[in-house]
């Protein structure tokens with residue numbers, strides 16, 4: 001699972017599945033999120049990841065919980081710029097969420113992760129992918145709108161529920 005960015009100035013980006021218990025990558029990406037990005041991701045103020053948070057987020061099983069890591073090659077090796085989560089929520093349904101370190105936002109990493117998450121969801125025969133996005137999260141809403149113009153959106157208080165039918 002690998003992708004080469006198309007822009008001429010872009011250095012190589014790859015996407016790979018997180019291994020079970022690989023908590024350091026999750027911590028690195030969390031550390032690269034601003035206070036606002038953390039709020040947009042978790043819908044509440046989250047200042048640190050507890051060991052329990054890290055364990056839960058990294059408990060991947062290849063089917064009901066999958067995490068993809070987007071990494072860019074640098075002088076010292078691969079550096080994580082973002083992660084995408086897929087979590088089963090019901091029969092044939094999975095929720096996706098993406099987070100990209102602030103220093104790498106706006107360069108296509110989020111789009112790449114979302115595309116890969118949907119490809120994985122289709123391969124696993126999920127019929128519907130959903131995302132819960134805060135109403136003021138313009139970047140995520142625009143990203144979803146561009147990638148999935150036929151998505152169903154429902155506003156529920158401060159949250160937009162986005163549903164994408166697959167297949």
Ligand SMILES: CC(C)(COP(=O)(O)OP(=O)(O)OC[C@H]1O[C@@H](n2cnc3c(N)ncnc32)[C@H](O)[C@@H]1OP(=O)(O)O)[C@@H](O)C(=O)NCCC(=O)NCCS
Pocket residue numbers: 036037038040041096097098099100101104105106107108109110111112131132133137138139140142143146
């Ligand atoms: C939302 C997020 C994942 C997007 O990732 P990203 O790598 O910055 O986004 P991309 O570079 O792939 O941009 C894709 C599209 O998003 C939109 N976008 C990105 N940054 C934007 C910004 N600052 N303002 C408005 N739209 C923006 C655009 O539509 C862009 O497409 P375009 O350039 O063709 O117009 C990232 O900003 C992030 O991690 N935010 C904090 C956590 C979060 O909100 N997660 C989502 C929880 S559901």
